[in-house]
Amino acid sequence: xxxxxxxxxxxxxxxxxxxxxxxxxxxxxxxxxxxxxxxxxxxxxxxxxxxxxxxxxxxxxxxxxxxxxxxxxxxxxxxxxxxxxxxxxxxxxxxxxxxxxxxxxxxxxxxxxxxxxxxxxxxxxxxxxxxxxxxxxxxxxxxxxxxxxxxxxxxxxxxxxxxxxxxxxxxxxxxxxxxxxxxxxxxxxxxxxxxxxxxxxxxxxxxxxxxxxxxxxxxxxxxxxxxxxxxxxxxxxxxxxxxxxxxxxxxxxxxxxxxxxxxxxxxxxxxxxxxxxxxxxxxxxxxxxxxxxxxxxxxxxxxxxxxxxxxxxxxxxxxxxxxxxxxxxxxxxxxxxxxxxxxxxxxxxxxxxxxxxxxxxxxxxxxxxxxxxxxxxxxxxxxxxxxxxxxxxxxxxxxxxxxxxxxxxxxxxxxxxxxxxxxxxxxxxxxxxxxxxxxxxxxxxxxxxxxxxxxxxxxxxxxxxxxxxxxxxxxxxxxxxxxxxxxxx
Ligand code: GLN
Numbered sequence: 453x454x455x456x457x458x459x460x461x462x463x464x465x466x467x468x469x470x471x472x473x474x475x476x477x478x479x480x481x482x483x484x485x486x487x488x489x490x491x492x493x494x495x496x497x498x499x500x501x502x503x504x505x506x507x508x509x510x511x512x513x514x515x516x517x518x519x520x521x522x523x524x525x526x527x528x529x530x531x532x533x534x535x536x537x538x539x540x541x542x543x544x545x546x547x548x549x550x551x552x553x554x555x556x557x558x559x560x561x562x563x564x565x566x567x568x569x570x571x572x573x574x575x576x577x578x579x580x581x582x583x584x585x586x587x588x589x590x591x592x593x594x595x596x597x598x599x600x601x602x603x604x605x606x607x608x609x610x611x612x613x614x615x616x617x618x619x620x621x622x623x624x625x626x627x628x629x630x631x632x633x634x635x636x637x638x639x640x641x642x643x644x645x646x647x648x649x650x651x652x653x654x655x656x657x658x659x660x661x662x663x664x665x666x667x668x669x670x671x672x673x674x675x676x677x678x679x680x681x682x683x684x685x686x687x688x689x690x691x692x693x694x695x696x697x698x699x700x701x702x703x704x705x706x707x708x709x710x711x712x713x714x715x716x717x718x719x720x721x722x723x724x725x726x727x728x729x730x731x732x733x734x735x736x737x738x739x740x741x742x743x744x745x746x747x748x749x750x751x752x753x754x755x756x757x758x759x760x761x762x763x764x765x766x767x768x769x770x771x772x773x774x775x776x777x778x779x780x781x782x783x784x785x786x787x788x789x790x791x792x793x794x795x796x797x798x799x800x801x802x803x804x805x806x807x808x809x810x811x812x813x814x815x816x817x818x819x820x821x822x823x824x825x826x827x828x829x830x831x832x833x834x835x836x837x838x839x840x841x842x843x844x845x846x847x848x849x850x851x852x853x854x855x856x857x858x859x860x861x862x863x864x865x866x867x868x869x870x871x872x873x874x875x876x877x878x879x880x881x882x883x884x885x886x887x888x889x890x891x892x893x894x895x896x897x898x899x900x901x902x903x904x905x906x907x908x909x910x911x912x913x914x915x916x917x918x919x920x921x922x923x924x925x926x927x928x929x930x931x932x933x934x935x936x937x938x939x940x941x
């Protein structure tokens with residue numbers, strides 16, 4: 453273990469803090485110094501909570517000194533994507549319309565992390581309202597990929613992924629509506645899990661598309677991902693879509709082999725759309741898993757080609773409804789001197805929302821409008837059912853499905869901003885999972901020729917995050933890769 457605790461994983465920090473080998477304050481100071489050293493370049497944080505982080509760390513140390521049990525994340529420094537409501541600081545979704553907004557309550561996941569002993573370092577950059585795949589839609593700043601500062605970190609949880617990759621937090625929370633945890637995790641070489649829809653409470657997560665959104669962790673390794681999932685998962689009375697199912701212990705289910713597991717490879721994912729370099733990395737990872745005792749079978753997900761189109765009908769429809777509340781009356785920005793309420797709404801939204809958010813509201817309003825509802829929205833819902841059925845059928849033949857997270861490694865800043873469709877296609881492998889409501893994790897599987905990380909995606913049956921984590925852990929323990937860490941500072 454390196455002397456600098458910012459380089460440790462969450463479970464290493466927790467063990468060192470609980471055993472008294474290091475104080476929670478020293479860990480928090482190490483991370484704050486790291487942020488100081490790196491974030492000028494990476495720009496992952498939109499707000500750093502230095503003072504309160506040190507106070508929280510001191511509280512952890514004081515409780516330990518009294519012999520109290522602090523929790524499974526004792527002294528672990530965490531960063532939060534800026535769409536989790538927090539009483540502390542601001543909650544802006546990196547939008548001008550919520551500039552200066554303070555939430556009167558904490559999201560359930562924030563409460564759970566606090567109860568587990570975590571220390572909050574601050575809020576992380578994101579695409580405005582989580583719409584995007586590069587974090588370039590943030591109204592605040594441009595986050596850079598720690599592996600190559602000329603490249604994007606992915607999105608929309610780009611600040612979260614960049615902060616984890618640059619060791620600016622032990623782990624981060626993100627949200628995933630169509631790939632926003634997994635794609636940035638892949639771009640930045642971290643582990644990112646989108647849980648099953650309903651596994652983690654969405655209470656206090658600012659809604660983008662409510663039938664697709666899920667909260668999940670971005671971590672440095674698979675064990676940390678399991679640890680975070682133990683804390684985050686479970687029924688919450690304040691979110692009626694959260695599932696009342698046993699959570700179990702995800703860390704206890706980790707095993708260093710894949711014996712007896714069947715891995716499905718979807719033939720629709722291994723086409724020319726997948727770059728040769730990326731394909732080679734995925735195939736090597738699959739061989740490594742075979743070496744660990746897994747059996748590989750080919751599966752088919754025949755409706756894959758419709759996923760991007762279906763997603764951009766459903767997510768925009770839901771976004772147009774969810775974002776109607778930002779009208780200048782109740783929250784955030786309000787246009788000055790409007791003559792009547794209609795002008796107030798129009799001017800507030802025109803001034804407050806960025807171009808991508810406006811595009812989605814317009815698209816969503818259109819697909820829901822009378823005369824078009826049946827042609828677009830209802831049809832998309834029917835195809836969505838077929839996409840879910842594809843996965844459930846494939847899972848008759850295998851325990852997990854494995855493929856790429858993203859067709860290419862991180863792209864250059866500005867490369868896709870002029871063409872929204874190009875940007876939308878970054879999520880071609882992640883979107884179906886949200887439409888189906890199933891869990892999936894991205895984890896690093898080497899560096900491509902460009903020196904940027906490649907992401908392996910492991911998809912599981914509904915509520916079977918345990919098997920995903922087990923397969924990921926088996927691969928991580930035996931992959932024989934030393935990717936190193938990005939050299940930021
Ligand atoms: N990139 C996708 C989009 O722009 C997914 C975003 C997300 O998962 N929040 O909608």
